[in-house]
Amino acid sequence: MSEIGTRLACFELWGGNRSADHPIELPGLAGWVYSQPLEGAAGGGDVHYLSVCSKGMISRVALADVAGHGSRASSIAENLRHVLQRHTDNWDQSALMRELNEAFALETVESQFATAAVLGFYLETAELLFSSAGHPPPLWYRAQENSWELLQDKTPLAVEIEGLPLGLIPGTTYSQTAVRLGARDLLVLYTDGIIEADSSRRQLGSEGLLDLARRLTTESPFEVSRALVSGVQAFRGDVPPHDDETLLVLQHVR
Numbered sequence: 001m002s003e004i005g006t007r008l009a010c011f012e013l014w015g016g017n018r019s020a021d022h023p024i025e026l027p028g029l030a031g032w033v034y035s036q037p038l039e040g041a042a043g044g045g046d047v048h049y050l051s052v053c054s055k056g057m058i059s060r061v062a063l064a065d066v067a068g069h070g071s072r073a074s075s076i077a078e079n080l081r082h083v084l085q086r087h088t089d090n091w092d093q094s095a096l097m098r099e100l101n102e103a104f105a106l107e108t109v110e111s112q113f114a115t116a117a118v119l120g121f122y123l124e125t126a127e128l129l130f131s132s133a134g135h136p137p138p139l140w141y142r143a144q145e146n147s148w149e150l151l152q153d154k155t156p157l158a159v160e161i162e163g164l165p166l167g168l169i170p171g172t173t174y175s176q177t178a179v180r181l182g183a184r185d186l187l188v189l190y191t192d193g194i195i196e197a198d199s200s201r202r203q204l205g206s207e208g209l210l211d212l213a214r215r216l217t218t219e220s221p222f223e224v225s226r227a228l229v230s231g232v233q234a235f236r237g238d239v240p241p242h243d244d245e246t247l248l249v250l251q252h253v254r
Contacts, residue, residue, distance in 0.1 A: 014049065014050050014051070015033075015047070015048045015049035015050055015062075015081075016043075016047065016048070016049075016077055017035075017037065017043045017044050017045065017046060017047045017048075017076075017077040018035070018037065018043050018044075019035060019036060019037055020033045020034065020035040020048075021033070021034050021035070021036075023221070023222065024050060026050060026052055026059040026061075026121070026250075027052060027056045027057070027059055027123045028059070028121065028123045028126070028252060028253060028254045029059060029121060029250045029251065029252060029253065030220070030221055030250070030251050030253045031221050031248065031249055031250040031251065032220075032221035032222050032224070032225040032247075032248075032249045033048060033246075033247075033248055034225050034229060034245075034246065034247045034248075034249075035048060035244070035245070035246040035247075036241075036244065036245045036246070037244045038193075038241060038242070038243055038244050038245075043077075044244035045065060045066045045067055045076075045243075045244050046063070046064070046065055046066075046191045046193065046244040046245070046246040047062075047063070047064040047065075047066060047076065047077040047080055048061075048062065048063045048064075048246060048248060049061075049062045049080065049081060049084050050062075051084060051085075051088050053088040053089040056123065057122060057123045057124060058089070058091055058120060058121070058122055058123070059120070059121045059123070060084065060088070060093070060118065060119065060120050060121075061118070061119040061121075061189070061248065061250065062080065062084055062116065062117070062118045062119075063116065063117050063135070063189045063190075063191065063246065063248055064076075064080055064115065064116040064117075064135075065115045065116070065135065065191040065192055065193075065244075065246075079103055080100070080103075080116075083096065083099050083100050083103050084096070086099070087099070091120060091122060091129075091164070092129075092164055092165065092176075093118055093120050093129055093131055093176060094131075094165055094169045094170075094176050096118065097118065097131045097133070097169050097172055097174045097176070098169060098170075098171050098172055100116060100118075100133065101133065101171065101172045101174065115132075115133055115134040115135035115136070115191075115192075116132070116133040116134075116135055117130070117131070117132050117133070117135035117136075117138065117189055118130070118131045118132075119138075119187070119189070119250075121181075123254070125180070126180055126181045126182075126252060126254065127159065127161060127178055127179075127180055127181075128178065128179050128180070128181050128187075129164075129176055129177070129178050130151060130153075130176075130177055130178075130179075131169070131174050131175065131176050131177070132153070132174065132175075133172075133173075133174050134173075136190060136191075136192065136195055136206050137150040137151055137152045137206060138150070138151040138187050138188060138189050138190075139151070139186075139187070139188035139190075139209065139210055139213050140179075140185065140186070140187055140188075141185060141186035141187075141188075141213070141218055142182060142185055143182055143183060143184035143185050143186070143218070144182050144183075148210055148213045148214050149210070150206060150210060151179070151187070153175045153177045155177065155179060157179050158177050158178060158179055159178050159179060159180050160178070161178050164176075164178070166178055181252040182252065183252060183253075183254065184218075184251065184252060184253075185251070185252045186218055186221070186224060186249065186250065186251050186252075187249070187250045187251075188209075188213065188224065188228070188247065188248070188249050188250075189246075189247070189248040189249075189250075190209065190246065190247050190248070191243075191244065191245065191246045192243060193241065193242075193243035193244045193245035193246065194209060194228075194232055194245050194246070194247060195208065195209050196242075196243060197232050197235055197236045197239075197241070197245075198236060198239045198242070204232065204235050204236075208235070209228065209232075212227075212228055212231040212232070212235075213228065215231075216228070216231075220251070221249040221250065221251050222249075224249045225247055225249045228247055228249075229245075229247065232245075
């Protein structure tokens with residue numbers, strides 16, 4: 001497996017809803033994208049996009065999980081691309097989340113749009129904005145404390161950013177929360193296909209994925225991705241996957 005990353009130029013938007021298994025590079029972040037649509041070449045309902053803007057100072061990562069596969073899911077992926085492109089250069093992502101809310105509200109009858117998580121990373125201060133539209137919470141490895149936890153909007157580690165509206169975003173049920181990443185910290189975004197992996201008795205769940213993370217080494221996004229995918233497969237055993245599966249692992253490298 002090649003570890004030469006996809007390096008994004010300013011205002012470039014990269015991603016989609018197809019199969020992926022390779023590294024990516026954003027200013028201050030190294031990462032690995034693993035995405036396996038259930039229907040393979042037809043494309044899936046897991047949609048991921050990454051972008052860089054403001055002279056390389058701001059990076060954004062979005063992961064959405066929509067119902068359906070094939071051409072319908074691809075249409076939703078393109079809709080998400082347009083929304084993100086319009087807000088590529090904005091550090092404040094509350095307007096982006098409002099527009100995302102409105103855009104997918106128009107699609108709910110046919111697509112039953114499910115969930116989305118959006119992260120914004122500011123290189124100069126290592127501040128991370130995160131917003132969730134009902135998406136499972138990311139995993140956060142804090143390297144200095146050598147500890148894993150779920151990254152949620154009620155985190156006691158939230159920080160204030162002058163001039164930036166944090167908390168509940170008007171017109172939506174979404175919130176905008178900020179934390180500060182430390183050197184070598186890791187973030188893991190994932191979709192329901194990962195945590196709804198079935199053994200013969202139960203589903204893995206976010207807490208189960210967190211437990212898997214606590215047992216692995218944290219040398220690189222590639223190793224974390226491989227270990228988590230292997231752990232999910234071992235948990236599932238002979239039970240076949242029943243949904244698209246996506247993991248997005250990011251590490252603060254500054």
